[in-house]
Amino acid sequence: MEKLRIVFMGTPDFAVGILDAIYKNNYEIVGVITAPDKPAGRGQKLSVSAVKEYALANNLHLLQPTNLKAESFIEELKALNANLQVVVAFRMLPEVVWKMPALGTFNLHASLLPDYRGAAPINWAIINGETKTGVSTFFIDEKIDTGAIILKKEIEILPKETAGELHDKLMNLGSETVIETLKLIEEGNVVTEIQPEKEEKTAYKLNKDNCKIDWNQESEVIFNHIRGLHPYPAAWTFFNDEDKQWNVKIYDTEVILEKHNLKPGTIVSDKKTLKIAVTNGFIEVLSLQFPGKKKLNTKDLLNGVSFTNNAFCN
Incomplete structure (x- = not known):
């Protein structure tokens, strides 16, 4: 069994639920990467991400790069000596980042891939009247949400359920699925499934x-x-x-x-x-x-x- 040294990458509340599960299951988190603070609201006060708040509250090593390709960031990331990266609701990673750890980089996506690749899978599943959805973990590759699937878990969408309610259910399911994925990687028992090329349903960015x-x-x-x-x-x-x-x-x-x-x-x-x-x-x-x-x-x-x-x- 290989001891995991994890770098976690994420930004919103959904990602916090997953980070919390990793932390509470006593995995070693050597670094947390989240978005830079940004001005928000009428007063344009600096707003911090939900993941940053969690990392600070739990004394986790925090990085907030503005440029994921910057040499200074790459050197900081290497210095953490992680052997696995976990990504939840973050931005697209350059190859130099996702290829860095020996055990790879995996992402949790809130849909049953290949359906609803993209920015807003929870919203579009409901908008399109789906009766089921789920979460998928997969190893990141050079495209968006196309990598080899590690695990998929399905959940029912109730007839009157809102995106907010489904968000919380998927966050809980995602936490369980990420912990299960970590155990498979830790034990060397991962069997992946290549995603089909087709993409019939897309989670377009909301505007x-x-x-x-x-x-x-x-x-x-x-x-x-x-x-x-x-x-x-x-x-x-x-x-x-x-x-x-x-x-x-x-x-x-x-x-x-x-x-x-x-x-x-x-x-x-x-x-x-x-x-x-x-x-x-x-x-x-x-x-x-x-x-x-x-x-x-x-x-x-x-x-x-x-x-x-x-x-x-x-």
Whole structure:
């Protein structure tokens, strides 16, 4: 059995769950690499990554390179004398980095590869109405999410599950899978499976355009789109009423299947409920956020806001 000396690379909360599992299973972590601090918010105060916070709290050796090819960083990395690197939700590594450790570099990806390679696998699995997803560990190669698979674990996606809820389930499953992968590597029992070249479903990077709601779609498609972006970055739409327009984020919704003659996007509201017409019924909005305001239950919003009969979304 080979004693592992691990360098961990990651940035967001999802990566922290995996790092915590490695740490609590008493593996030797010789270094943690995360993104540089960056300005955020109105005050542009420096924001630190979730992985950095964890590393500092547990006195782990931390590196925050701006350039992964910089000679100074490569020398620091070599000096850690790691024999394995574990990557979770980080950036693409140059060959000089992923080839460095004797036992290789493996990545945990939150999908059943080869499906949903890319930046937002959790979101797109829900947006596309999948009923199952999972996690995969694989040895990194020169492309993105294409390396030889070590382990795959499957999990059910519940009909009303949000991206946030699935994120937490996959983080727990990912932690177990990474520990199992470490044991296989430690014992020299890894058997890999080459991924097929095909990539039928892609986890495109989320942006303003693909987060905007298209009210001309059927209710189920819109419902999946909204829950697939809940709580972050959130689906959005324009609310229009007379001469006013608001950029509104929509969070919790329900589907109402009902025949009507309304144009898709028409807002129907009273003092307690807010519904938006779609081709085969309505999307009832249960919580939402107006610009510059906090997220509210619709009932609370309607205590102070009312809409005319001309209100619509686009």
